[in-house]
Amino acid sequence: MALKKGKPTPTLDIPGERQQARDLDGLVQALQADDPLMRRWAARDLTPHPEAAAALVAQLRRETENSVLQVILTSLTAIGDDTAVQGLIDCLYLEDAMLRNAAIEVLKELPDQVAPFMDRLLQDPDPDVRIFAVDVLESLRHPRVEDWLIEVISQDPHVNVCATAVDLLGEVGSDQAKAALASLKQRFADEPYIQFAADLALKRIEAE
Numbered sequence: 001m002a003l004k005k006g007k008p009t010p011t012l013d014i015p016g017e018r019q020q021a022r023d024l025d026g027l028v029q030a031l032q033a034d035d036p037l038m039r040r041w042a043a044r045d046l047t048p049h050p051e052a053a054a055a056l057v058a059q060l061r062r063e064t065e066n067s068v069l070q071v072i073l074t075s076l077t078a079i080g081d082d083t084a085v086q087g088l089i090d091c092l093y094l095e096d097a098m099l100r101n102a103a104i105e106v107l108k109e110l111p112d113q114v115a116p117f118m119d120r121l122l123q124d125p126d127p128d129v130r131i132f133a134v135d136v137l138e139s140l141r142h143p144r145v146e147d148w149l150i151e152v153i154s155q156d157p158h159v160n161v162c163a164t165a166v167d168l169l170g171e172v173g174s175d176q177a178k179a180a181l182a183s184l185k186q187r188f189a190d191e192p193y194i195q196f197a198a199d200l201a202l203k204r205i206e207a208e
Helices: 024-030 036-045 050-062 066-079 082-093 097-108 111-121 127-137 145-155 159-172 175-187 192-207
Strands: none
Touching: 024 036, 024 050, 036 050, 036 066, 050 066, 050 082, 066 082, 066 097, 082 097, 082 111, 082 127, 097 127, 111 127, 127 145, 127 159, 145 159, 145 175, 159 175, 159 192, 175 192
16 A cells, blocks of 8 residues: 655745845845845844944935835934934935935934034035024934024024024023024014014013
């Protein structure tokens, strides 16, 4: 009597995103895979590897899948070193408004790491970048926020940069901002919005 062959033992169907080697080199390679699911897993698993910040930043600039993009941003936030912060700052110069705004939101979550870069950002030749830097200050929980804003409204020659800064100064300003606000009104005496915003900021300060 012939022996019947037993049924082959079923093999586990391991998803493609987990078949890639999970060491640093394997994860960096998976970060560039065609499958967005593989890229997403790789971006997540690179979080404990600060040395992968440059690879994450590079993928951030070319990533087309929003779900992967969000994981990359989360990993860069967790790493939060100079490479990650500089990579996020570089996004402020891009035409891609979605990525630029996403980078701003991440930078707001890294006050201590962003602080060493802020003086340079607030003096950038591009007024749009200076405005983005003020946007970062909006939620930056750092003790120098008011000092930076006072510096902007005292020195920046661009009315739109000063307008953005004075709006925020109206929310966080103290008595030490009064002189700078009065000087701002004199510098832009013919700009109705500056007059309005500076007066509003002064009233808020007086009311506190």
